[in-house]
Amino acid sequence: MLSLDVLHVNDLVLGERLVSEYDEVRETYVTDLERTSRRVAEIVTGSPRRVLVEGHLAHLVTARELVETTLVLRCNPVVLSQRLSKQGFGRAKIRENALAELLDVCLIEAVERYGPDKVTEIDTTGKTIDGVLKEALGVLTEGKRQLYVVDWVTQLEAEGVLDEFLA
Secondary structure: OOOEEEEEHHHHHHHOOOEEEEEOOOOEEEEOHHHHHHHHHHHHHHOOOEEEEEOOOHHHHOOHHHOOOEEEEEOOHHHHHHHHHHOOOOHHHHHHHHHHHHOOHHHHHHHHHHOHHHEEEEEOOOOOHHHHHHHHHHHHHHOOOOOOOOOHHHHHHHHOOHHHHHO
């Protein structure tokens, strides 16, 4: 198994109050990306081991030179919306996250920041944690990469539910 330290970006942001404001409409804190980036760099460069930087903002707060590989975990927007709803997130936050997933926002941002040679996507929809972990380990240990394999727009259009996300 890999010997890594794990840095949970959301825990870091909340624990060290690396926020710029609270967004009442979206019912969420707004991360101060500049301060968070500096703190992530301090933690990663100061660690004696490799660090897995985890979270939906990881690609926005980790400098290119500190990254070996980026895994973008994907989830069908319908399933994602259901999960977020069960967790008690508000409608605006659910919509924002589902649209971001539908439009590949995190994937595109990661590729723009790190280049396609450092990015792989894994569709987690319907998979167990062990299944996703196996795929992730395949990328990290064997270089099994895949990019641009998820197409939610085409899939949701075929299922007749795309308009629900675009309305």
